[in-house]
Amino acid sequence: MPTAKYEIKRKCETCGATFLARTLDSRYCCKKCSEIATNKRRSEEHKRALMDQLISKVPDGRDYISIAEAEAIFGVCAKTIRRLIQKGDVPSINLGTRLTRISKTALLEKLPLRQEPIDRSRPLPKTYSLEPGDCYTIGEIAEKFGFNDSTVYMHIRKYSIPTRQIGNYVYAPKSEIDRIYKDVTRL
Numbered sequence: 001m002p003t004a005k006y007e008i009k010r011k012c013e014t015c016g017a018t019f020l021a022r023t024l025d026s027r028y029c030c031k032k033c034s035e036i037a038t039n040k041r042r043s044e045e046h047k048r049a050l051m052d053q054l055i056s057k058v059p060d061g062r063d064y065i066s067i068a069e070a071e072a073i074f075g076v077c078a079k080t081i082r083r084l085i086q087k088g089d090v091p092s093i094n095l096g097t098r099l100t101r102i103s104k105t106a107l108l109e110k111l112p113l114r115q116e117p118i119d120r121s122r123p124l125p126k127t128y129s130l131e132p133g134d135c136y137t138i139g140e141i142a143e144k145f146g147f148n149d150s151t152v153y154m155h156i157r158k159y160s161i162p163t164r165q166i167g168n169y170v171y172a173p174k175s176e177i178d179r180i181y182k183d184v185t186r187l
C-alpha cells in the first residue's frame with residue numbers, strides 16, 4: 001500500500017472538532033455526529049412541512065390570523081408577535097384564552113416573510129476562467145496537493161470542474177481546484 005501524500009483537514013459540522021477526512025465529501029468526524037446532523041435535518045424538514053401545511057390552510061381573503069399561523073407565515077416566534085400586539089403596533093382581537101387573532105395586513109407591514117434556508121445543493125454561478133494563466137495543469141494539481149493524476153481526474157469529473165486541453169496538457173481553473181481542495185494539505 002502506498003502511503004497517502006495528502007491529508008484533508010475538516011471541521012466537523014456538528015461538534016466543531018477538527019478531523020482528518022477520508023474523502024472530499026466527509027463533513028462529520030464520526031458516525032454519531034453524522035446521525036445527529038441527519039436527525040436535525042429531518043426535524044427541520046418536518047417543522048417546515050407543518051408550517052407550509054398551516055400556511056396553505058389560511059384563506060387568502062381572511063385578514064385575521066392566529067398566532068401559530070403568523071409564526072408560520074413570518075418565521076418569527078410567538079413572543080415577537082405578542083410584543084407587537086402589546087406595543088399596539090398590530091391590531092388584534094381576543095376571542096378568548098389562546099384565541100388571539102391578529103391582522104395579517106398589519107403584520108406584513110412590520111415583518112418580512114419567512115426566509116427559506118439557502119439550498120446548498122444548488123450550484124453557485126460559475127466565475128472561472130479557462131485561460132492557461134488562470135489554470136493548473138493536471139500534473140501541477142497532482143504535485144501541489146499530493147494526489148495522483150487519476151484521482152485528480154476522478155475529482156474533476158465528480159465535481160464537474162471544466163477543463164481545456166492545449167497540446168498535451170489538460171488545464172483546469174485554479175479557482176475551482178483551490179475551492180474543492182481547500183482543506184487538503186500535501187504531506
Ligand SMILES: [Zn+2]
Binds near residue numbers: 012014028029
Ligand atoms: Zn463531530
